[in-house]
Amino acid sequence: MAQMDIELKKAFTEMQINKLETTKKIHMIDMKCDMVKTGKQKYQLTEKGTSSLADDTRVYQSVGRMFLLTDVQNMREDLKARQEKCDKAIELLEKKKEFLQKSLKSQEDGLRELVQQRKEADQTAK
Amino acid sequence: MAATPSAPAKSEMIDLTKLSPEQLIQIKQEFEQEITNVQDSLSTLHGCQAKYAGSKEALGTFQPNWENRQILVPLTSSMYVPGRVKDLNRFVIDIGTGYYIEKDLEGSKDYFKRRVEYVQEQIEKIEKIHLQKTRFYNSVMSVLEMKQAAAAKLQSQQQSQPAVTQSS
Numbered sequence: 001m002a003q004m005d006i007e008l009k010k011a012f013t014e015m016q017i018n019k020l021e022t023t024k025k026i027h028m029i030d031m032k033c034d035m036v037k038t039g040k041q042k043y044q045l046t047e048k049g050t051s052s053l054a055d056d057t058r059v060y061q062s063v064g065r066m067f068l069l070t071d072v073q074n075m076r077e078d079l080k081a082r083q084e085k086c087d088k089a090i091e092l093l094e095k096k097k098e099f100l101q102k103s104l105k106s107q108e109d110g111l112r113e114l115v116q117q118r119k120e121a122d123q124t125a126k
Numbered sequence: 127m128a129a130t131p132s133a134p135a136k137s138e139m140i141d142l143t144k145l146s147p148e149q150l151i152q153i154k155q156e157f158e159q160e161i162t163n164v165q166d167s168l169s170t171l172h173g174c175q176a177k178y179a180g181s182k183e184a185l186g187t188f189q190p191n192w193e194n195r196q197i198l199v200p201l202t203s204s205m206y207v208p209g210r211v212k213d214l215n216r217f218v219i220d221i222g223t224g225y226y227i228e229k230d231l232e233g234s235k236d237y238f239k240r241r242v243e244y245v246q247e248q249i250e251k252i253e254k255i256h257l258q259k260t261r262f263y264n265s266v267m268s269v270l271e272m273k274q275a276a277a278a279k280l281q282s283q284q285q286s287q288p289a290v291t292q293s294s
Contacts, residue, residue, distance in 0.1 A: 017261075060198060063187055064181070064184035065200045066197055066198065066199060067198040067206065068192065068195055068197050068211075069195055069196040069197065070195075
């Protein structure tokens with residue numbers, strides 16, 4: 001009985017640690033997702049703000065710390081491409097999060113099962 | 127106890143349960159300092175990785191049709207002079223300690239890719255250390271709380287609970 005208690009306690013602690021780590025990972029994915037969404041919003045605002053520019057306007061693209069002269073058409077294409085890239089990144093992150101949430105649920109179920117086992121063991125002892 | 131933790135861990139657990147509250151508090155403070163140092167290292171590495179990733183991204187946007195395009199060359203963070211790109215396949219990379227190497231576009235991309243991966247490896251190593259120290263810290267905290275709770279019970283003239291040795 002004492003031995004079983006200790007083993008249960010050890011398993012319980014381990015599962016609890018795993019649960020905390022999974023929860024932390026989910027939070028990090030949430031933060032990353034928010035960052036990507038904010039980035040996409042920035043591109044959308046830029047697109048809206050520059051939609052009235054004449055086609056012969058000189059525009060510069062930022063590359064690192066340098067700026068490169070380009071034209072309005074290329075700029076619009078580039079902004080669209082970046083938004084699509086953001087969409088794909090968000091989709092990927094949400095799939096990852098879904099996987100982690102399933103993992104978290106199975107860990108919680110595992111903990112619940114352990115607690116149940118312990119209760120049954122106590123019942124048997126009486 | 128049937129549990130068989132490794133010798134060093136077992137030794138450490140025994141030491142923890144036998145140490146006085148004052149000693150535990152001292153160990154706790156030492157661990158707090160160590161954890162802070164590890165966190166600072168992680169911040170530095172993440173900053174470093176961000177710089178390499180920035181360079182990698184800049185190279186990624188380079189296109190062959192940029193030949194002879196007009197550019198603005200940064201002199202400081204708020205001043206630029208106009209220039210023109212003449213050679214799109216030659217890059218000079220600062221590799222540290224005052225040395226630079228010249229590489230073509232693909233070579234440069236490969237260099238920064240490897241640097242990002244290398245820094246990521248170091249980050250993962252240090253995160254393992256951080257996790258380990260956090261667990262030790264939590265062990266010390268739980269033993270300290272147990273001892274303080276036991277002392278409180280003793281003071282209230284109650285039968286104190288026998289200390290349960292945990293292996294982790």
